[in-house]
Amino acid sequence: MSTVSELPVLTSVFIIAAGSGLLAACAASPTVEAASHLRGIYSHYAPADGNLPASGHAGLIDPPQSWPPKVLWQDCTPGRDELKDFEQAIGGTAIACPAFQQHSVATIAEDAEDAEDEAPHKGFNLYCYPLAQVLLVVETTELLGQCKHVVGLAVFKRGPQ
Amino acid sequence: MTAVNLGLLCAELAKHGVALKPLEQTGVPLVLRWDTNITGPILGDDTLVAFPDMHLSGFSAGDIFRGTDPNALVRLTKILRAFTAARTSFPSLRFVQLGDLYDVWRAYPEYRDHPTSDYRTIEDAYGEALGLLVQTLQARVCIGNHDATLAQFPPSWARRADGRVTKQLAYGHRFGARRVLAFHGHQEDTLDRLPSQDGAFFVKLATEAAKLSNPLFQSLEQKLDLVSDYFGDTDLSLHQAFSEGWPDATAPADTQGFTASRWCKRGRRELMESLLGRLDGASELRLVFVGHSHRPGIAALQIQNRLVPIIDVGSWVWGRSQLAIATEGQLALYDIT
Numbered sequence: 001m002s003t004v005s006e007l008p009v010l011t012s013v014f015i016i017a018a019g020s021g022l023l024a025a026c027a028a029s030p031t032v033e034a035a036s037h038l039r040g041i042y043s044h045y046a047p048a049d050g051n052l053p054a055s056g057h058a059g060l061i062d063p064p065q066s067w068p069p070k071v072l073w074q075d076c077t078p079g080r081d082e083l084k085d086f087e088q089a090i091g092g093t094a095i096a097c098p099a100f101q102q103h104s105v106a107t108i109a110e111d112a113e114d115a116e117d118e119a120p121h122k123g124f125n126l127y128c129y130p131l132a133q134v135l136l137v138v139e140t141t142e143l144l145g146q147c148k149h150v151v152g153l154a155v156f157k158r159g160p161q
Numbered sequence: 162m163t164a165v166n167l168g169l170l171c172a173e174l175a176k177h178g179v180a181l182k183p184l185e186q187t188g189v190p191l192v193l194r195w196d197t198n199i200t201g202p203i204l205g206d207d208t209l210v211a212f213p214d215m216h217l218s219g220f221s222a223g224d225i226f227r228g229t230d231p232n233a234l235v236r237l238t239k240i241l242r243a244f245t246a247a248r249t250s251f252p253s254l255r256f257v258q259l260g261d262l263y264d265v266w267r268a269y270p271e272y273r274d275h276p277t278s279d280y281r282t283i284e285d286a287y288g289e290a291l292g293l294l295v296q297t298l299q300a301r302v303c304i305g306n307h308d309a310t311l312a313q314f315p316p317s318w319a320r321r322a323d324g325r326v327t328k329q330l331a332y333g334h335r336f337g338a339r340r341v342l343a344f345h346g347h348q349e350d351t352l353d354r355l356p357s358q359d360g361a362f363f364v365k366l367a368t369e370a371a372k373l374s375n376p377l378f379q380s381l382e383q384k385l386d387l388v389s390d391y392f393g394d395t396d397l398s399l400h401q402a403f404s405e406g407w408p409d410a411t412a413p414a415d416t417q418g419f420t421a422s423r424w425c426k427r428g429r430r431e432l433m434e435s436l437l438g439r440l441d442g443a444s445e446l447r448l449v450f451v452g453h454s455h456r457p458g459i460a461a462l463q464i465q466n467r468l469v470p471i472i473d474v475g476s477w478v479w480g481r482s483q484l485a486i487a488t489e490g491q492l493a494l495y496d497i498t
Contacts, residue, residue: 095281098278101314102313103314104326104332107333108332108441110339119299125320144287144289144291144317145293146289
């Protein structure tokens with residue numbers, strides 16, 4: 001199986017699902033933020049209008065019939081694991097993609113810092129799927145044990161060798 | 162400031178089917194009390210609940226949280242629900258998990274060769290309990306040695322929509338206006354002996370053995386874990402057996418019949434004191450919580466010429482379900498029945 005670090009990428013296409021009508025709950029994809037920290041392995045650009053460009057589909061070689069995926073629930077609905085449905089739709093399973101996940105954490109956190117006012121608070125995650133000549137990055141919101149909701153997608157094309 | 166009455170809190174939890182049994186050494190409950198007229202405030206308005214090592218893995222036979230006890234997850238879920246309900250009456254409750262929440266070594270035995278950023282194996286097995294702990298109760302989580310990879314690749318619950326990683330996940334957390342420090346406690350192992358984490362060898366061996374899931378191999382894995390506990394950090398185990406200074410008491414007999422005396426004598430105390438003495442704000446420290454050893458107990462450190470109690474909260478492995486609850490003036494260690 002390919003790993004993220006093995007995929008040579010010179011060009012990428014970034015898809016923001018908000019506004020596409022496909023992922024209505026996603027106002028601004030943190031995938032943009034996460035991916036913007038990447039160095040070396042990937043680069044990306046976000047379309048200026050923030051919408052899914054028609055050319056974005058061209059980044060997928062032989063897209064499956066179920067492409068693009070449809071959001072079935074508008075938010076993190078208890079009991080729904082949208083990611084599993086998504087994986088069934090694309091016929092693939094996630095691979096580790098540490099390049100997207102890397103981040104540093106605090107050494108010692110003070111009690112007054114970073115107070116949360118939302119309980120339970122949702123977490124965010126990224127999953128990577130190698131599909132032919134592209135790497136699909138899916139962003140989710142998650143309440144562990146309750147739901148996974150797909151909120152963002154990104155496609156990184158394999159560039160010329 | 163108003164300290165929570167621990168008896169009332171226990172009674173509230175009992176309404177939700179959770180019985181907290183005080184941990185004892187030689188028949189004496191493990192309780193620490195202090196007079197704030199002498200010590201000054203320590204917890205302040207916080208009531209701190211500390212959960213020690215859980216080692217949540219993939220629900221396989223190599224999962225030592227599940228161990229030989231099929232009810233471990235039931236107990237964990239039940240007490241997390243009970244605390245969720247109790248927060249209405251006890252809004253000062255705050256929660257910290259002391260590290261080794263995930264056991265990435267066991268869930269991904271190959272991880273040393275292939276670092277993972279995907280914790281689905283663990284989260285699929287323990288999703289509800291994890292969600293209650295880190296998302297509903299918003300427990301602060303310390304990074305341990307068995308889940309050290311969280312520090313490099315934080316899990317979903319520590320990530321927010323703007324891409325930042327919150328300080329819910331850190332190597333250590335301070336409460337009570339910086340007077341209380343909670344951290345895993347393995348750091349003192351690595352101060353002068355980085356390879357001491359080679360306890361991973363025992364974990365790998367034990368995990369392999371556990372794949373042959375039958376009572377014989379499960380017993381073997383359990384013994385290997387105990388060996389790992391003792392000898393994974395060689396110097397620690399020797400000091401642990403023979404050094405002086407920690408409460409001279411017989412360990413509470415637990416479900417494993419583990420009754421080695423003086424088990425809580427952490428001979429590397431001087432290293433711990435050295436480590437904590439160098440922390441920013443070390444002079445403010447009044448109370449320290451750790452996990453890692455899996456052996457609950459109360460002892461003391463000398464930090465900048467001040468006596469600072471250190472609370473080893475125990476573990477949730479091999480049938481143990483231990484935790485500490487601290488409020489201003491009092492702290493107690495419990496097991497859940």
